[in-house]
Amino acid sequence: MKNQPVPWAVEAEGLVKxxxxxRAVDGVDLRVAAGSIYGVLGPNGAGKxxxxxxxxxxxxxxxxxxxxxxHDVVAEPHVVRQLLGVTGQAASVDEKLSATENLVxxxxxxxxxxxxxxxxxxxxxxxxxxxEAANRPLANFSGGMRRRxxxxxxxxxQPPLIFLDEPTTGLDPRTRSQMWDTIRDLVATGSTVLLTTxxxxxxxxxxxxxxxxxxxxxxxxxxxxxxxASVGTASLHLEPASPSDTPRVLAAIDTVLGVRATVTAEGxxxxxxxxxxxxxxxxxxxxxxxxxxxxxxxxxxxxxxxVFLTITGAGAPVPDQExxx
Amino acid sequence: MTAITAVDQRVLNPxxxxxxxxxxxxxxxxxxxxxxxxxxxxxxxxxxxPILFTVMFAFLFGGAIAGDVQTYLPALIPGILVQSxxxxxxxxxxxxxxDMDTGVFDRFRTLPIARIAPLSGALLTDTLRYAIAxxxxxxxxxxxxxxxxxxxxxxxxxxxxxxxxxxxxxxIFAFVGVLARSATTVQAMSFxxxxxxxxxxxxxxPTETLPTWLRWFxxxxxxxxxxxxxxxxxxxxxxGADVGWALLGAAVVVAIFAPLTVRxxxxxx
Numbered sequence: 001m002k003n004q005p006v007p008w009a010v011e012a013e014g015l016v017k018x019x020x021x022x023r024a025v026d027g028v029d030l031r032v033a034a035g036s037i038y039g040v041l042g043p044n045g046a047g048k049x050x051x052x053x054x055x056x057x058x059x060x061x062x063x064x065x066x067x068x069x070x071h072d073v074v075a076e077p078h079v080v081r082q083l084l085g086v087t088g089q090a091a092s093v094d095e096k097l098s099a100t101e102n103l104v105x106x107x108x109x110x111x112x113x114x115x116x117x118x119x120x121x122x123x124x125x126x127x128x129x130x131x132e133a134a135n136r137p138l139a140n141f142s143g144g145m146r147r148r149x150x151x152x153x154x155x156x157x158q159p160p161l162i163f164l165d166e167p168t169t170g171l172d173p174r175t176r177s178q179m180w181d182t183i184r185d186l187v188a189t190g191s192t193v194l195l196t197t198x199x200x201x202x203x204x205x206x207x208x209x210x211x212x213x214x215x216x217x218x219x220x221x222x223x224x225x226x227x228x229a230s231v232g233t234a235s236l237h238l239e240p241a242s243p244s245d246t247p248r249v250l251a252a253i254d255t256v257l258g259v260r261a262t263v264t265a266e267g268x269x270x271x272x273x274x275x276x277x278x279x280x281x282x283x284x285x286x287x288x289x290x291x292x293x294x295x296x297x298x299x300x301x302x303x304x305x306x307v308f309l310t311i312t313g314a315g316a317p318v319p320d321q322e323x324x325x
Numbered sequence: 326m327t328a329i330t331a332v333d334q335r336v337l338n339p340x341x342x343x344x345x346x347x348x349x350x351x352x353x354x355x356x357x358x359x360x361x362x363x364x365x366x367x368x369x370x371x372x373x374x375p376i377l378f379t380v381m382f383a384f385l386f387g388g389a390i391a392g393d394v395q396t397y398l399p400a401l402i403p404g405i406l407v408q409s410x411x412x413x414x415x416x417x418x419x420x421x422x423x424d425m426d427t428g429v430f431d432r433f434r435t436l437p438i439a440r441i442a443p444l445s446g447a448l449l450t451d452t453l454r455y456a457i458a459x460x461x462x463x464x465x466x467x468x469x470x471x472x473x474x475x476x477x478x479x480x481x482x483x484x485x486x487x488x489x490x491x492x493x494x495x496x497i498f499a500f501v502g503v504l505a506r507s508a509t510t511v512q513a514m515s516f517x518x519x520x521x522x523x524x525x526x527x528x529x530x531p532t533e534t535l536p537t538w539l540r541w542f543x544x545x546x547x548x549x550x551x552x553x554x555x556x557x558x559x560x561x562x563x564x565g566a567d568v569g570w571a572l573l574g575a576a577v578v579v580a581i582f583a584p585l586t587v588r589x590x591x592x593x594x
Contacts, residue, residue: 034332056435069332079337081437092428096360105359108352109438111345137363153432158329190329 009034009069009161009192010055016063017050017216024050026216027064032194032209034069034160037187039207040196041308047216048196049088052163055194056086068161085154088165088196092150093138099125099149100134103156110157124152128182144175151182162186164195168202180206200308212311220311227307236274236283239296243268248292256283262309271309274299338437346439353446361450370416371454375409375461382529383469390530395470402466402473403483403555404528407548409462410455410487411523414495415515417451418502422511425503425590441587444503448495455491459484475562483558486568490551493575496582503589522548547574 010032017025025047032038040048053059055066057077066073068080093102100121107117125131128148133141141149147167154162164183168176183206187193197203203210204224212220212227220227240249246263253261253272257279261272274280277299287294341349361367382405387394424430424447433443463471463480473480498515505511525542526549532540543549547570554567 058431058434071337076339078340078437081435082335082337083332084435086432086435092432094356094360094429095427096363097356101356101359105352105356106432106436108355109349109433109436109442160329160332160335190331 012066014064036208037193039203039210041203042213046213085159085162087150087154098135161192214312237298238270241293241295245292252286341439349438349442350445354449357450371458379465398471399560406462408523410458410491414491417495418498418511419508421502422508455488473559475559479558479562483555490575493578500586
């Protein structure tokens, strides 16, 4: 069976998944272009993993439809599985077997001969720097090693589409940037990558396009630059010397710049979109007139953190792992 | 890393073939064997339980039921064999549940493999467990004086019959394993099926000694047919009608529970 070339690796329309009272995924639309890295960004419990599970044929959608390279995930699950590699929370490796045993078994299940399976497993272990640990029980593997083995397992069949569910959650910064390099290499070989993350900088670094998901819905979609542009060309950060001055700073920004500013949770920093840098002088004059002292002032190009803050109207997700965003 | 094959260049199968299902089953069985090598204590039950049960029941009931232990053995050994091996098959469900709770089963579900393979592979490996338990029971029986009249051929055929029927029954416990919330639940539920099935049979006492209502159940119980079939094969080398009934019962159990189990497995998120 041959297939016509299709531009979209993933097309999802109005995906819904309900668990009891909870609408975990509430009408998600996604379009992932073949050959790109697509980031699905959102806090814990936003519905990222559930969305991915439906696209990976692990969960049956309660509503909507989804196609992978033109093949419907509900009607043709076996075809979709031949085009997919899944890594992360949703799929894992066998703890009781060694790294080699795991990969050889997955190779066999993917239709390779014993010989090809062993060769492929040795090749992947080499590529992921796991050769030395190849025959050790997985119980002694570090988090980073496990994650790399996980990823290696989903690359055996060289699938054209790879799902990475929070590929770097819980990894130390160095292992994390190694993982990023690996992901970029994947796309260079022609794969399409759909990844979920709760780290804004990760989506910013890797993704060609980003969908921000909150409460089971896509609340914003676009390239990282488009999303950043949606909150202004640059932003102004002000730190009042005394937090009690914060309301007066907000009021001054409202009257002088005519925009609404946001305040960090501790109330220590005020952030406002800044369209015209020339107006900052006016603001500073107004603040001095109001006898507000500043401990710090800076101008920044917008980050995805601000996008997130603006779009969801809530604070950026606080990573619960040792890695701070 | 080498460039991947474009999607339109790939040959995609709409469904897994029967040949693939067999191949995947053997791969999964091999995986289960590798796991046993890492945790051999999983198989302690199939070695120890036959020794314990055989010796215990022979010397406990021998005098009371048959007058002496030697006279009791030809009736007891097939009974205890069937009971031990079926008890062993409960572990299938328990281990399947534990296995399914790990992330690797989720990966299996994302692979283009025959859906039945993770189950059928595990059940295939378990036939080895049954073979070990069978061999142990006959060996312990021989050690305490059992001399089967059917000879080696009769004993081997009897052993095969037990392994095949236990494999069939293990689909029931696999079904419980897939449905239950935890391994402990599987154990508890399975033993509620297992005890009436094995004890309310002709395994330990002639059914003539039972009250009418119980005798009705014991005579109808497929386990009784299996035990009678095993007795005939091991003690006389004859293939009786009960062998046929036992195999038919096994086929019916598989025909009902294999599809049910696979369906339940596929639904489980």
